[in-house]
Ligand SMILES: Nc1ncnc2c1ncn2[C@@H]1O[C@H](COP(=O)(O)OP(=O)(O)OP(=O)(O)O)[C@@H](O)[C@H]1O
């Protein structure tokens with residue numbers, strides 16, 4: 001076994017609503033190897049999305065910590081966490097979250113703009129443009145570069161979101177029910193795309209899903225129940 | 232990079248922002264154009280006031296003082312180029328030869344205040360000396376009308392048919408239907424120290440119109456009338472009282488270096504009042520700007536008032552920007568989640584919206600400055616064009632007795648206006664932008 005790329009150590013997360021405390025995660029220990037495809041299963045409200053946000057450094061854990069490679073990252077200052085998120089982690093959400101004003105190509109290119117100043121970015125703009133076009137080509141949207149999100153179907157939007165998640169060359173992709181909003185045949189083709197990318201690259205995937213059949217196709221299944229990972 | 236890119240995209244994709252931009256440029260435009268015209272007018276007025284009244288004037292001169300003694304003192308000052316004696320008196324004129332309906336005389340006065348009144352301010356001058364101090368000679372030479380020109384420009388106030396002459400403005404001559412040679416009766420009053428205290432004595436005399444002048448300064452042209460200083464002394468009875476043979480009640484002074492005018496006037500005041508006996512009022516020495524401070528202050532005040540009013544346009548535009556940006560932030564909370572997931576910091580998110588406000592206000596300010604400067608420079612040409620083609624007089628120059636629309640662009644003022652527009656843009660985008668930065672990005676990433 002190699003060293004894990006992303007891991008959680010005794011992560012708890014407790015939300016506070018007024019005076020009430022709602023424990024969602026109660027001590028999650030979890031590891032992901034590079035290039036691994038992991039399915040995360042759990043009932044609705046089990047805390048799958050919460051765990052994903054903690055792992056993706058969007059939400060700090062109440063206790064415990066998140067490691068990236070061998071570095072403890074959940075307690076880093078905000079800008080450092082943002083930088084790591086940009087460079088190493090890609091997100092795909094159920095509701096795509098594309099920016100409605102931007103074309104497909106611009107939405108993908110946005111993913112290259114996050115840590116460069118205008119001059120540096122413009123200096124490399126040809127490279128960025130090529131990368132974005134190549135990725136949209138890879139996800140099968142060669143013909144849709146200048147379409148805005150409202151001119152795209154659900155499956156196409158999710159493909160743009162996948163291209164955007166890939167454009168900064170992350171080593172981990174966190175996908176929260178990426179096909180939860182798509183019909184079954186579209187789902188199948190989007191999932192096929194994710195599996196292909198996983199096979200071609202060394203990117204680790206954490207796939208949140210309710211679908212046991214889909215989970216079975218992954219390298220490994222983890223289940224979240226009562227706030228802990230059920231082996 | 233994403234900050235600038237998104238800001239520009241957000242601004243461009245919303246028409247309302249165009250409205251804010253136009254509002255800002257409108258405010259900037261108005262502040263530049265109107266203030267340029269006011270400043271130009273103020274400069275013009277100052278120029279003419281000083282032209283009409285000389286650089287420095289000495290008044291409240293005691294009647295028993297001889298002009299020559301004062302002139303020696305004044306001309307001893309190193310910055311004095313020349314000085315000229317004057318008797319300034321007020322009176323009422325009437326002419327048996329007047330033809331009020333002559334030509335389109337009334338129209339030609341075109342609102343010049345006082346030109347058609349009977350009330351006059353008589354300026355008794357010695358033309359041979361006066362020409363060293365004010366532009367009187369040039370104003371006389373400005374007149375082309377053969378009926379109104381003085382017979383001999385080198386001796387403008389010479390007697391005509393044995394009677395003293397008056398030189399009045401063409402506006403007044405036309406308003407009253409007077410031309411050269413017409414007789415004018417002037418009456419006035421003089422205070423006399425009699426046995427029973429002070430008493431008013433009526434004085435009167437006949438003059439002839441010797442010709443006209445044109446100073447192009449409405450207030451001056453209106454009721455100022457030149458007469459020879461000796462004729463004035465005769466009219467006011469110099470020889471019948473304790474008045475000096477060469478008494479004057481005003482001395483007009485021309486300086487060499489105009490920048491030193493105020494200091495020079497202070498020096499002259501000290502010098503003239505050096506041996507002031509007890510219980511005597513000092514001679515008053517004022518610069519033209521001080522003497523006309525009311526007029527200048529009032530235009531200056533109108534300009535400030537105008538600035539204030541026009542700033543309101545800018546503030547309204549700023550509110551518009553504030554409203555549209557607030558709306559935009561509410562609408563865009565959606566994007567904040569994904570931007571954070573892609574690697575944006577809260578500060579970066581704040582900056583995106585701040586940059587939106589700045590894009591709007593900077594573009595507005597730049598557009599406003601450009602259009603403002605261009606239209607200020609071409610106001611006069613535009614005004615002429617409108618008059619020639621459509622017979623529309625947008626800026627009736629004749630009312631102010633101007634030959635053109637005045638305009639003076641002050642770079643400091645332009646910078647102030649542009650700066651305050653941009654500053655205001657920054658201030659009003661600050662609140663929505665700060666709100667955007669504080670927004671919890673997870674809220675929009677959780678389910679819809
Ligand atoms: N900000 C919050 N404040 C309070 N409670 C929260 C907050 N966010 C999430 N929760 C609660 O935490 C629990 C877990 O939520 P989470 O979204 O992680 O579940 P999930 O497993 O992703 O469910 P689903 O399958 O429906 O997406 C839920 O009960 C939810 O109500």
Ligand SMILES: [Mg+2]
Pocket residue numbers: 048049050176
């Ligand atoms: Mg969820």
